[in-house]
Each structure stands twice: as structure tokens, then as C-alpha cells.
Amino acid sequence: MIPSIPQNPFLRNAYRAYVGLFFIYLAAPLIVVSVFAFNDSLFPSLPWKGFTWDWFFGDTDPRIGLFHDRSLLNAIGVSVFVAFSVTILSVAVGTTNAFLFEREKFRFRNFAYVLMLTPLVVPGIILGISILIMTNGVANRAYDAFGVEVDLLRPGLPLVVLGQFSFIATITTLVISARLRKFDVELEEAALNLGATRWVAVRTITLPYLAPAMIGAGIVAFLMSFENFNTTLMLVGSDAPLTIALFDRLKEGSTPVLNAISLMLMIVSALLALGAISLQRGKSA
């Protein structure tokens, strides 16, 4: 069961085969999505009709490639905007939360900590509808009382940003707190002792120390926002982020342009994820 304990060779090989099968299971859907991005056919399915770049660069109907598909490009733009906003908000709040939970002693600290974790165990769709109901209620009351229509509180990108932020902030808080917990407070005292004010000590010593965790948390937040579907679905207005746009296309019937964009997504995600993992490595070393 561990290398130092001898094991029946048949069992050992069966075990290895199982592990191999598992990784085929993991890779299979990703591989077929990628391969069919290059199939010279109107449908992402067999038979294989030869290799083409059309689904990336084609510009004539019905073969409009990813880079000429205005609505998809627009959806990517929307997703980037949303993900960027969510990242900034989540990292900022995650950082203040980390200082709050790691440095301050206050009543209800444990209660607040558990509450802070709950967005992780609330289904995303429920986060979505509860925020939808609340903002809609506020907007209705504002309309009834003042006769003004607050567009900001109706389904649309601001709500999508808030909805995603509501649970991604938990994750950034956890990542940044974990790093701050390892920080030796003696370093900050040393800075004070050498003449720094409290804020300067935090800026010159603590924040540089936290930077890898903040960047890592930012990457995670960006990816989670970019890929979010459930919460977004309930809060989206007329501007659809990429996942929603893809979902609508998928319901209509798919063309290999969806494969093309999926492949691009995979490459970008993989690069960002590898970046996040190597940051994680760097800081533990």
C-alpha cells in the first residue's frame, strides 16, 4: 500500500491501470473539445472531415470564426470587465478581512468568521436569487417613493459583479489570511522600532510580504468570475458574459466555433492557473 511494503504485482498493475483510466476520463472531454475546434465540418462531431482554421479565422457565413464573431468577442469583453471588477473588489476586501481576522480581537469574531465562510456552502443559484430579490425590492421602493428608476439595481452587470463578489471574497479572504497568519509580527515591530509609523510599517513590510498571496488570490478570483455560471445566470441583464452567451448558443445547437473559443479559454485558464500554482510554490519555499 506504500512503496516500502511489497504488493502483489497483479494488484499493483491493476491499480496503475485504474489511475491511467481515471486520467483518460479527466482528459477526454477537454481533448475532444480541442480537437473538434479544427474539424472542417459545420458540427462538432464525427466524422472527421479534415483540418481547418476556419473556426478561428473564417469570415464568411456560415463559417464565421471566433475572431470575426462580434457577439462572442463582445461577450468576452463583458466577461473581462466583470472579472476585473470582481478581482479588484475581492482582493481589496479579502485583504482588509485578513487583517481583521488575523490581527484584531473583537466580540463575535468567531461568529463573523463562520458567517464569512457561509457563501461557500450556499448554492450559487440561491446567492443569485436572494441578491436579485433584495436589489429589486430596493429599486421598487425607490421607484414608489421617489419615482426614480435605479438601473443599477436591476439585472445587469453591476449585479453580476456584486453576486460573484459575494462568494469570491470568501476565497480571497482565506488565501490572504493564510499568508498573513505566517507573517512574523516581530517584523512589523522591528519596522516601528526603526522609526516607521504603523501605516508605513504595513506598507513597506507587511503588504510586500502579502503580495504573492494577493496576486494568487487575484488570479483565482479572475478565473472564478470568468467561469461563473449559476450566480450570473440569475442576475444577468442584456449584456451577457461569455459563459451565458455560450450557454445560449449551446441550447440553439452548437457549431465548432464554440470549440474554438473553448480551446482559447482552456489555454488562457491553464496559463493563469499555472501562474497561480507557481506563485503558491514560490511562497511556500
Add this chain to the structure above:
Amino acid sequence: MSRRLGFYLLLAPLVVWLGALLIIPHIELLLTSLQVKVKPRVYEFGFGNYAAFFTEPLYWNTFARTALMSIAATALTLIVGFPISYYIAKLARGRSRAILFVLCLLPFWVSELVRTFGWMILLRETGVVSNTLQWLGLSSGPIEFLYNDAAIMVGLVYTSMLFMVVPLVTTLESLDDSYIEAGYDLGGNGFAVMREIVIPHAMPGIVTGCIVVFMLSLGNYLTPILLGGKDSLWFTEQIYAQFITRFNWEQGSAFGFLLLVLSSLIVWAGLKLTGQTLGQTVGRG
């Protein structure tokens, strides 16, 4: 003093975040679910929406079905994922361990939509699996693998796998090999060592994984819709339908609240059974 001021500045983002995006929305959700429509635009306080849930067999069956399928998906994910986690944590060494672990993580960074799309390409009538079977002569005509419970299961297990493997690998890695060696040295066989040493040690990871996987399955929307088709009968579809298609927010809120109660209950029971806290399970940074 400025120290107090600093504390309140750190506290403010947390209070705004949890208050405005978690607590108040969920209170509004509960209140909305208790509004019963008596005539157009007129509502009364009452439990009618909940009564409708219990009297309409479709709602009630969908709810039970979602819960049971989620439990099954959780169990299946654990059964499939445990040997893999054990292999990564205890049998793989050095570089190959790191590579296997990263390979497990990478698909998670690809959008769920892309992964599900991959399964559609594999499983549909004109898909890769069907064609392969025909090519191998195992089937005389195309077979539809999509739009049934098994397809939903495959998708759910796939989507959830990483949330099971990561906590399992983490806890199994923390089990020192010498305990396993001691177990054998004292006369235990593979089964006994697994049952009395490895699994008890891995229990925190098992619970964490199961809680997260169950929650994700329960709240999943994409996989049942895309792989299970029109008749997938997943409870989140009911919520979506009430909110978006029928615009019956009161009924939808009641459904949402019931789903929230179910998921919280399972999380709570899982924690109670193993004597852990939320902070210990999902709070590990």
C-alpha cells in the same frame, strides 16, 4: 484613538459585504417566500408557497430526486476519487506526484460549460463514443448516451472530482508512512490497515470533500440541463423556471429557501457526525 479607528475601517468592508450581500438578501428571500398572491399585485403573508410545494407531486418529487441523485453523485465521487488521491499522496513520488496533482487540478480551471460541452460531444448520438462502438463493431447503429440519469451522473462526478481529490490528497499526505508500516508490522493486512489507520486519518478530508461535492451537485444547473435534457427534473431548474419563465418570484423564493435548508442541513449533519466545524473543513486556506 487611531487604533480604534483602524479597527472600524477594517470592520466596515466585512459588515457591508456580509450585511448587504448575504444576510439581508437571505432575509428578503425568506420574506418573499412567505408572500402569497391573492389577486394581481396583492399579496398576503402565508405559507401557501410552501403548501404548494408539498401538494404538487412534481415539485416534491423533483426535490427528492435532486437530493438522492446528489447523494449518489457524492458517494460515487468519493469511491472513484479515493484510490486516486491515495495514489497521488502515498504511492507517487517526487516529480510524478506533483505532475499528477496538477493534472487533477487543471480541468477545474476550465469553465464548467466547456467541460460539459466536451461530454456532449462524447456522448451524443453522433458523438465519439457512439462512433467508436460502431467502428469496433460492438454496435450496429448509433446510440444516444445523452439525456439520461447516467449521463447526469458522469457529468456531476466529473465536475465535482477535484473538490474531492484536493482535500483527500492533503489529509492523506499528512499521514506519515511510518503509521502504515507500523500497522503492517503489528500484523495487519492491507484491508485492516486501510480501515483502522488510513480511513480514520483521512476522515476530515472525506467530510470536507463530501460536503462540498454534495453542495455543488445540489446547486448544479448546467450539467443536468445540458446532459439530462428537458426531463432531467433538477430542482434548480424549477427555481429558474419560477423566477425567469413564470415570473412567480414568491414560489421561486420558497423553492430557493427549501434548497438552502436542505443543503445547510446536510452540511450541518456532516459536521456534527464527525465533530468538525465549518472553519476546519472549508476554512483551510
Add this chain to the structure above:
Amino acid sequence: MTPESPVAYDLECRSLTKSFDDFVAVQSIDLAIPAGSFFSILGPSGCGKTTLLRMMAGFVRPTSGDILIKGRSVLDVPPNKRPVNMVFQHLALFPMMSVAENIGYGLRRRGVPREDIARRVEEALVRVGLPGSGGKRISQISGGQKQRVAIARCLVLDPDVLLLDEPLGALDLKLREHMKVELKKLQHEFGTTFVYITHDQSEALVMSDRVAVMNAGRFEQVGTAQDLYYRPATAFVAAFVGESNKWRGKVETADAGRLTVLTEDGVRIAGSGEAALAAGATVDVFVRPEAVALSRDAAGIASMANRMDGAVASVLFNGAASRVLIKAGAAQAEIDVALPQTGEFNDLAPGQPIHFGWSDAQTTCFRAG
């Protein structure tokens, strides 16, 4: 302590007290450290010495009392404005900065021009014996070099007082021995007042001009290393500084500090103690292992006030610090005696009879507490 010339002292504490809830960590400490001296505070862990040091640095606010630096109270001066700097227990070198950036940190906070910083940092590096190491990362330098960087980082700011919080604790034995000498040399060169806290008596005794022995929040004795060693003021100091044989007994006769004591084992010992001790008082008697003379025959110790004979129980060989345990008297009590390395006793073996004795002046008696 001497109010007529307060400026002669770099650092003074007046009835300094710190209590946490119902626990008094530091109790009414009075202390005055002359400019340019090396002052150590020696005590077991938990005696309050760290709290005392952190009050001096400004990280802990005293419950009552006053702290003066160069004659001026610093109670209301925050830690970043106090003219004291501190070498932390784990050094607290900033890991994300180079050696030069670490040393320049305080200068940058003062807004010193960039080129001045570079010059002063290099000067400081030269003075601590690390010229040209400014570009190195903290993780690239050795433990002893880290010590010197931590000291340079403080001394470059030219503080009135340098506080050191057991900075040698993390080093291995050989390097620690080396750094003791090094620290003393650095202090001498810079002429800065050092306040050094430690639980290691050898660090305190070797380096310090004066040492305060601290116990349970109070100073037991303040004096030179020799004072503490030869003339301990309390039983705690006698037991804590150096090794001792210790017996409990009753005073039989007392004559102006010259005592005879009958120990619980029934041995009569001649010793010395404070004049207030009278017959009948219960006392603890301390005799250092190296105060005891060994002899093969009774004549060799005839001049000693205390003379005994017994049998060698075991020889604990440890080079210059070798010991011999002797069983003596009716109770067969074990006595710890330093083994002279003159060669005379090299063949000593367990079971051999031996005579030993010591003078009454080196037998210190304290009222048992």
C-alpha cells in the same frame, strides 16, 4: 536614583510596574544605566524580563512608573519615535529586502538623502565586519552574519540605547561562544549603551559591565559578574548563578555573621551569612563545587574550616569542567566537587576514600524562604 545628575544615565526606570489583569509581570523596578555601558538582565523564562525590555522599546505601556532616556521621560513617545533600537529575538530581518535595504530602512524612514544612505550603510557594514555584503539577500547569509546585520541595522541610526532580546538563542553552541566576544567588542567600538536580556548566565557574565538578576518581576540583585558570583545577595541568586551544593539546616551558633549550621543530614558546617541571622533560624547553605578542595589525606585540608571524608561515587569527566560526586556522612549525601585538572586526581576511581574541605567564607547561608 541619583536625581542631582540625571543626564549621566542613558536609561533609567523608576518604580516601573506592569500588570496584566491580576498577574504582575514587572514589579516596581528601579534601574539606572550609565552611558556607554553593557547592562544585562538575567533571569529564567517568565521572570518578566521580556516585558521590561518591551516597555523600554515602547511596545508595552507600563501600568505605573516612569522610563527616562537621557534624563527625559519617554512614556508618551511611541515606539517609532523613541531613541532606542532593538535587536529582536529572531532578529526580524526583513526577508523581502537585501542586506543594504535592511540596514537602510530606518534611514529611509528619516528621509535621509539616497546617497547618504548608501554611504552610511556601507560604513555600518564595514564596522560590523561585512564590507561589500549589501547586495546579498537575507536568505544567503549565515546565522552569525545575520546577527551582525541586525545590529548594524540598529546602530546605523545611532540610538541612545540598543536593546537586545536574547539574540544569540537561535545560534549553535560554537557560534554563540564566538558571538559573545564579538558583541562585547562591537559595544566597545560603538560606545553605545547596550541592554541585553538573556536566560543564559554565561552570556550575561561574560559580556556585561553590570548584570541584574531578575525573578518573578523583581530585581534580586544588581552588580558586576563577580558580585553575583562571589557575593550573591539572595538565595535565588546563589542558586541561579553558577552551580552550588545546597543543604538545609538550623543555625546553632551565630556571631556577627559567622555561623555554625547543623544540616538536616546531621553534618555540622561553618559558614557566613547576614548578621541578623540568630541561633535557631532555618537556613539554606550554598557551597560552590569549585570552592571545595580535595585531598588524599586528612593533612591536605587541615587548614579548612569545614573538613569531611567520604568515598568517590562517580567521576563525571568533561574536560576542564569535570566533576566528582562524593558520598559522605551518615546520610551518605552526595556532594558535587570540581575536579582539579592539575593531574593529581587523574586516577580517581569510584569507591576510593577521599578527604575534602572548604572555608567558612565560601559557605553562604540565607534564611530559608
